Amino acid sequence: MPPLFAELEQRLPDGELGSSTSMDSALARPFGVLVQDGRRVGKINHLFYADSAHSYIVGSLCWSVTGRLIFFPGIIGRKIIWDTGVAQLKSNGIIDHITLEPDFATWHLTSLINGKKDTSHLPNRNTVKIQRGLHYWFGMSVSGPQVFEPAFQSHKFKFEIPQDKADYYRKIILDAKAGAVYHTLNLPSTGSLAAGEFLHFDFLIDRRWFRHLRKLPTNLAWVPSAPPALKTPIKIPSEIPMRGHNVKLEGFKGTIVILVSRHVGTLTEDVILGSAA
Numbered sequence: 001m002p003p004l005f006a007e008l009e010q011r012l013p014d015g016e017l018g019s020s021t022s023m024d025s026a027l028a029r030p031f032g033v034l035v036q037d038g039r040r041v042g043k044i045n046h047l048f049y050a051d052s053a054h055s056y057i058v059g060s061l062c063w064s065v066t067g068r069l070i071f072f073p074g075i076i077g078r079k080i081i082w083d084t085g086v087a088q089l090k091s092n093g094i095i096d097h098i099t100l101e102p103d104f105a106t107w108h109l110t111s112l113i114n115g116k117k118d119t120s121h122l123p124n125r126n127t128v129k130i131q132r133g134l135h136y137w138f139g140m141s142v143s144g145p146q147v148f149e150p151a152f153q154s155h156k157f158k159f160e161i162p163q164d165k166a167d168y169y170r171k172i173i174l175d176a177k178a179g180a181v182y183h184t185l186n187l188p189s190t191g192s193l194a195a196g197e198f199l200h201f202d203f204l205i206d207r208r209w210f211r212h213l214r215k216l217p218t219n220l221a222w223v224p225s226a227p228p229a230l231k232t233p234i235k236i237p238s239e240i241p242m243r244g245h246n247v248k249l250e251g252f253k254g255t256i257v258i259l260v261s262r263h264v265g266t267l268t269e270d271v272i273l274g275s276a277a
Helices: 029-037 163-177
Strands: 004-011 016-020 043-050 055-063 069-073 081-083 094-100 106-113 118-121 128-131 134-142 152-161 183-185 197-206 243-247 255-264 271-274
Touching: 004 163, 029 055, 029 069, 029 094, 029 152, 029 163, 043 163, 152 163, 183 243, 183 255
Parallel strands: 016 152, 043 183, 081 271
Antiparallel strands: 004 152, 043 055, 055 069, 069 094, 094 106, 106 118, 128 134, 134 197, 134 271, 197 255, 243 255
Protein backbone atom coordinates (compact mmCIF):
# COMPACT_ATOMS: atom_id res chain seq x y z
CA MET A 1 0.00 0.00 0.00
CA PRO A 2 1.59 3.32 -1.07
CA PRO A 3 2.25 5.90 1.66
CA LEU A 4 -0.25 8.67 2.28
CA PHE A 5 0.76 12.24 3.04
CA ALA A 6 -0.89 15.12 4.85
CA GLU A 7 0.23 18.49 3.57
CA LEU A 8 0.25 21.67 5.60
CA GLU A 9 1.12 25.17 4.44
CA GLN A 10 2.10 27.87 6.91
CA ARG A 11 1.65 31.29 5.32
CA LEU A 12 3.41 34.32 6.80
CA PRO A 13 2.36 37.44 4.87
CA ASP A 14 5.05 39.57 6.53
CA GLY A 15 7.81 37.03 5.89
CA GLU A 16 10.66 37.01 3.40
CA LEU A 17 9.95 36.42 -0.28
CA GLY A 18 10.23 32.73 -1.09
CA SER A 19 9.24 29.42 0.45
CA SER A 20 10.64 26.49 2.43
CA THR A 21 9.81 22.78 2.63
CA SER A 22 12.29 21.81 5.37
CA MET A 23 10.91 19.27 7.82
CA ASP A 24 13.71 20.23 10.21
CA SER A 25 12.16 23.66 10.65
CA ALA A 26 11.00 24.68 14.11
CA LEU A 27 7.55 25.11 12.54
CA ALA A 28 7.41 21.39 11.68
CA ARG A 29 9.38 19.63 14.45
CA PRO A 30 6.58 19.85 17.09
CA PHE A 31 4.66 17.32 14.97
CA GLY A 32 7.41 14.71 15.42
CA VAL A 33 5.52 12.86 18.18
CA LEU A 34 2.55 12.47 15.84
CA VAL A 35 4.50 11.30 12.79
CA GLN A 36 6.87 8.99 14.68
CA ASP A 37 4.64 7.61 17.44
CA GLY A 38 1.07 8.51 16.50
CA ARG A 39 0.69 10.58 19.68
CA ARG A 40 -1.33 13.75 20.02
CA VAL A 41 0.68 16.95 19.74
CA GLY A 42 -1.04 19.38 22.09
CA LYS A 43 -1.30 23.09 21.31
CA ILE A 44 1.33 24.97 19.30
CA ASN A 45 2.25 28.63 18.90
CA HIS A 46 5.14 30.17 16.98
CA LEU A 47 7.64 32.90 17.83
CA PHE A 48 9.27 35.20 15.29
CA TYR A 49 11.80 38.02 15.42
CA ALA A 50 11.84 41.03 13.14
CA ASP A 51 14.31 43.85 12.70
CA SER A 52 14.23 46.69 10.20
CA ALA A 53 15.24 44.42 7.33
CA HIS A 54 14.27 40.76 7.87
CA SER A 55 12.01 38.27 9.64
CA TYR A 56 13.19 35.12 11.43
CA ILE A 57 11.79 32.05 13.20
CA VAL A 58 12.80 32.09 16.87
CA GLY A 59 10.99 28.81 17.55
CA SER A 60 7.78 27.05 18.46
CA LEU A 61 6.16 26.65 21.88
CA CYS A 62 4.03 23.61 22.64
CA TRP A 63 1.74 22.81 25.56
CA SER A 64 1.82 19.01 25.42
CA VAL A 65 -0.94 16.62 26.40
CA THR A 66 1.38 15.43 29.21
CA GLY A 67 1.34 18.88 30.85
CA ARG A 68 4.79 19.97 29.72
CA LEU A 69 5.88 23.19 28.06
CA ILE A 70 8.24 22.49 25.17
CA PHE A 71 10.29 24.97 23.15
CA PHE A 72 11.66 24.01 19.71
CA PRO A 73 14.37 26.58 18.84
CA GLY A 74 14.60 27.81 15.25
CA ILE A 75 18.41 27.86 15.25
CA ILE A 76 20.04 27.10 11.89
CA GLY A 77 22.01 23.87 12.30
CA ARG A 78 20.71 23.73 15.91
CA LYS A 79 24.21 23.76 17.42
CA ILE A 80 23.70 25.23 20.86
CA ILE A 81 26.27 25.58 23.61
CA TRP A 82 25.10 24.76 27.13
CA ASP A 83 26.33 26.97 29.96
CA THR A 84 26.82 24.54 32.85
CA GLY A 85 27.09 27.29 35.43
CA VAL A 86 30.52 26.08 36.61
CA ALA A 87 32.71 28.18 34.32
CA GLN A 88 32.54 25.78 31.39
CA LEU A 89 30.50 25.25 28.25
CA LYS A 90 29.27 21.96 26.79
CA SER A 91 27.72 20.78 23.56
CA ASN A 92 26.22 17.41 22.68
CA GLY A 93 24.66 16.71 19.28
CA ILE A 94 22.11 19.12 17.87
CA ILE A 95 19.36 20.50 20.07
CA ASP A 96 15.82 19.40 19.25
CA HIS A 97 13.84 20.91 22.11
CA ILE A 98 13.81 22.25 25.67
CA THR A 99 11.30 20.78 28.11
CA LEU A 100 9.82 22.32 31.26
CA GLU A 101 8.55 19.56 33.54
CA PRO A 102 4.97 19.61 34.95
CA ASP A 103 6.24 20.68 38.38
CA PHE A 104 7.61 23.89 36.79
CA ALA A 105 10.70 23.37 38.96
CA THR A 106 13.05 21.59 36.52
CA TRP A 107 13.83 21.63 32.81
CA HIS A 108 16.18 19.86 30.42
CA LEU A 109 17.44 19.90 26.84
CA THR A 110 17.03 17.02 24.41
CA SER A 111 19.62 16.69 21.66
CA LEU A 112 19.77 14.38 18.65
CA ILE A 113 22.89 12.31 17.95
CA ASN A 114 24.04 10.02 15.09
CA GLY A 115 21.69 11.21 12.42
CA LYS A 116 18.74 11.61 14.78
CA LYS A 117 18.85 7.93 15.81
CA ASP A 118 19.67 8.62 19.43
CA THR A 119 18.57 11.24 21.90
CA SER A 120 20.48 12.65 24.81
CA HIS A 121 19.00 14.51 27.78
CA LEU A 122 21.50 16.98 29.12
CA PRO A 123 21.44 17.29 32.93
CA ASN A 124 18.34 18.81 34.48
CA ARG A 125 18.45 22.41 35.54
CA ASN A 126 16.23 24.16 38.05
CA THR A 127 13.95 27.06 37.37
CA VAL A 128 14.18 30.02 39.74
CA LYS A 129 11.15 30.91 41.82
CA ILE A 130 10.86 34.70 41.73
CA GLN A 131 7.46 34.92 43.38
CA ARG A 132 4.70 32.46 44.07
CA GLY A 133 3.57 31.37 40.61
CA LEU A 134 6.36 33.24 38.79
CA HIS A 135 9.42 31.28 37.63
CA TYR A 136 12.45 32.03 35.50
CA TRP A 137 12.80 29.23 32.92
CA PHE A 138 15.95 29.84 30.80
CA GLY A 139 17.95 32.45 28.92
CA MET A 140 19.12 32.33 25.30
CA SER A 141 21.86 34.60 23.97
CA VAL A 142 22.58 34.76 20.22
CA SER A 143 25.24 36.60 18.26
CA GLY A 144 22.54 38.06 16.01
CA PRO A 145 19.19 37.26 14.40
CA GLN A 146 20.97 35.62 11.45
CA VAL A 147 21.37 32.46 13.57
CA PHE A 148 17.61 31.87 13.23
CA GLU A 149 15.79 30.31 10.28
CA PRO A 150 14.44 32.85 7.80
CA ALA A 151 10.68 33.31 8.07
CA PHE A 152 9.47 32.94 4.49
CA GLN A 153 6.04 33.89 3.24
CA SER A 154 5.29 30.21 2.65
CA HIS A 155 6.38 27.09 4.56
CA LYS A 156 5.06 23.80 3.17
CA PHE A 157 5.26 20.55 5.09
CA LYS A 158 4.43 17.00 4.05
CA PHE A 159 3.75 14.42 6.80
CA GLU A 160 3.62 10.71 6.03
CA ILE A 161 0.59 9.21 7.75
CA PRO A 162 -1.10 5.77 7.93
CA GLN A 163 -3.89 5.46 5.40
CA ASP A 164 -6.32 3.97 7.90
CA LYS A 165 -5.82 6.95 10.25
CA ALA A 166 -5.63 9.77 7.72
CA ASP A 167 -8.60 11.73 9.02
CA TYR A 168 -7.44 11.36 12.64
CA TYR A 169 -3.94 12.64 11.82
CA ARG A 170 -5.22 15.58 9.78
CA LYS A 171 -7.54 16.59 12.63
CA ILE A 172 -4.67 16.54 15.14
CA ILE A 173 -2.48 18.66 12.85
CA LEU A 174 -5.21 21.26 12.36
CA ASP A 175 -6.29 21.27 16.02
CA ALA A 176 -2.72 21.81 17.22
CA LYS A 177 -2.58 25.21 15.51
CA ALA A 178 -6.20 26.22 15.93
CA GLY A 179 -6.57 29.53 17.73
CA ALA A 180 -2.85 30.26 17.83
CA VAL A 181 -1.80 33.92 17.79
CA TYR A 182 1.70 34.18 16.39
CA HIS A 183 4.09 36.54 18.16
CA THR A 184 6.79 38.73 16.63
CA LEU A 185 9.47 39.60 19.17
CA ASN A 186 11.18 42.98 18.97
CA LEU A 187 13.81 44.99 20.75
CA PRO A 188 12.64 47.93 22.87
CA SER A 189 14.27 50.32 20.40
CA THR A 190 13.94 50.46 16.63
CA GLY A 191 16.63 49.47 14.18
CA SER A 192 18.89 46.47 13.79
CA LEU A 193 21.49 45.05 16.13
CA ALA A 194 24.72 47.08 16.00
CA ALA A 195 28.21 45.69 15.55
CA GLY A 196 29.66 44.48 18.85
CA GLU A 197 26.23 43.68 20.33
CA PHE A 198 24.34 40.44 20.96
CA LEU A 199 20.66 39.57 21.38
CA HIS A 200 19.28 38.06 24.54
CA PHE A 201 15.94 36.35 25.29
CA ASP A 202 14.64 35.51 28.78
CA PHE A 203 11.81 32.97 29.16
CA LEU A 204 9.63 33.19 32.27
CA ILE A 205 6.52 31.33 33.37
CA ASP A 206 3.82 33.47 34.99
CA ARG A 207 1.04 31.51 36.71
CA ARG A 208 0.23 34.11 39.37
CA TRP A 209 -3.36 34.81 40.32
CA PHE A 210 -4.57 38.08 38.75
CA ARG A 211 -1.31 38.27 36.78
CA HIS A 212 -2.93 40.73 34.38
CA LEU A 213 -3.03 43.22 37.28
CA ARG A 214 0.53 42.58 38.47
CA LYS A 215 3.67 44.03 36.95
CA LEU A 216 6.79 41.94 36.60
CA PRO A 217 9.61 42.68 39.06
CA THR A 218 12.60 44.48 37.58
CA ASN A 219 16.00 42.96 36.73
CA LEU A 220 14.71 39.54 35.68
CA ALA A 221 17.27 39.03 32.91
CA TRP A 222 19.94 36.31 33.06
CA VAL A 223 22.68 37.63 30.79
CA PRO A 224 26.17 36.08 30.45
CA SER A 225 28.73 38.67 31.51
CA ALA A 226 32.14 36.95 31.46
CA PRO A 227 34.20 34.18 29.83
CA PRO A 228 33.74 31.41 28.80
CA ALA A 229 30.42 32.62 27.36
CA LEU A 230 31.92 35.99 26.35
CA LYS A 231 35.30 36.78 24.89
CA THR A 232 35.83 39.55 27.44
CA PRO A 233 33.85 40.51 30.57
CA ILE A 234 31.09 43.09 30.32
CA LYS A 235 29.23 45.11 32.90
CA ILE A 236 25.49 44.49 33.04
CA PRO A 237 23.64 47.77 33.75
CA SER A 238 21.38 47.93 36.79
CA GLU A 239 18.44 48.78 34.54
CA ILE A 240 18.25 46.83 31.27
CA PRO A 241 16.00 48.23 28.52
CA MET A 242 13.87 45.32 27.33
CA ARG A 243 10.58 44.56 25.68
CA GLY A 244 8.23 41.95 27.12
CA HIS A 245 5.96 39.68 25.12
CA ASN A 246 3.16 37.63 26.69
CA VAL A 247 2.48 34.34 24.91
CA LYS A 248 -0.50 32.10 25.65
CA LEU A 249 -1.24 28.52 24.69
CA GLU A 250 -4.73 27.08 24.79
CA GLY A 251 -5.11 24.86 27.84
CA PHE A 252 -2.11 26.28 29.69
CA LYS A 253 -3.27 28.24 32.74
CA GLY A 254 -0.56 30.85 32.62
CA THR A 255 1.55 33.04 30.38
CA ILE A 256 4.98 32.51 28.87
CA VAL A 257 6.73 35.88 29.21
CA ILE A 258 9.62 36.50 26.82
CA LEU A 259 11.90 39.47 27.45
CA VAL A 260 14.09 40.75 24.60
CA SER A 261 17.19 42.88 25.14
CA ARG A 262 20.47 43.84 23.49
CA HIS A 263 23.91 43.98 25.10
CA VAL A 264 27.37 45.21 24.20
CA GLY A 265 29.79 42.29 24.02
CA THR A 266 30.94 39.36 21.88
CA LEU A 267 29.75 35.81 22.51
CA THR A 268 32.27 32.98 22.08
CA GLU A 269 29.58 30.93 20.26
CA ASP A 270 26.63 31.85 18.09
CA VAL A 271 24.07 30.50 20.58
CA ILE A 272 24.44 30.01 24.34
CA LEU A 273 21.74 28.70 26.67
CA GLY A 274 21.77 28.92 30.42
CA SER A 275 19.72 29.66 33.49
CA ALA A 276 19.69 31.76 36.61
CA ALA A 277 19.96 28.65 38.83
